[in-house]
Amino acid sequence: MPRLALYTFGVLKSPLADPGPLTREFYERGEAVYRKISQHPGYLAHAEAPDGDRGVLFDADWGAWGEFAVPTWYGKGRTAETTALATTLSLWTGLRPAFDAIYTGVHREALNRRYDWFERTGHPNHVFWWVSDGVIPTWQDGVSRLEHLHDHGSAPRAFTFQHSFSPDGTPVKVSGVRPKSDQIR
Template sequence: MPHLALYTFGVLKSPLADPAPLTRELHDSGEAIYRKISQHPGYLARAEAADGDRGTHFDLDWGPWGEFAVPIWYGKGRTVETTALAATLSLWTDLGSAFDAIYTGLHREALNRRYDWFEQATEHPLHVLWWVADGVIPTWQEGVSRLEHLHGHDSAPHAFTFRRSFDPDGTPTRIKGAGPQSDRVR
């Protein structure tokens, strides 16, 4: 049975290393959000660095998730002091489970704060979904490639959003509650 891959990418207003209270709030809330999402029905796995958080996203060993990559439009730093991004890559059993996990609970509360943390002047998509065969681990590069493809094209079975989604066989489908803001996932 195919699984759903979800890649999210956002550019932060300030680097992750910034000691300002808003940046600390985002960073500190992340672990609780990941813990809660990992308990959600339909959640399978997420990209986690094999060597913990020693270094920047770009320096870490992501194991089967591949080398960390970012979209071509990311123009901020790549060092510990300058990296200003939030990215996730995860696997789900189905669209409904992923949508529910993103738009309820702690993650929903974080989405309500996104304007505090993330740059908003963007015409780029903030998430992309696609189906993978059972046993396949998507890579960061694949997520970036599909996000960039989505930026240049409309939603299609190859790369789609919650609002304009597809079943594993490529048939368009709707998720109950997926309105216009659903394409703005962080």
């Protein structure tokens, strides 16, 4: 049975190593969000570096999730001291469980604060695509899909909640989702 892959990417206003209160708050919220989402029905897994320290993304061993990659338009740092990004790569059983996890509870609260932490880049900040059972998407897959979404809009290869597709490529609506632009910012 196909599974839903989700890649998210955002450029932070401050590097991950910044000791300031906004960065500290971002981490605290992020830890609470991960704990809650990992217990959500329909959540399967997410990319996690076993030995990852704060800000160490580019040199971490991500195992089956592949070598860490970022979109070509990311122009900030790539060291533990200068990296200014937040990104996730996860697997879900379907669109409805992912939507419910993302737009309710602690994650919804965090989304309401996103512009305190993230720059507005003019690029989409998430992308979905379907993968076959047993396939682990890679960071490069996520980057490729996000860039495809930016360049071409929603299609079965790369889509958003607002313009979703079933595993066979048929357009589908997720109840509760209001139509917006293809490119979520």
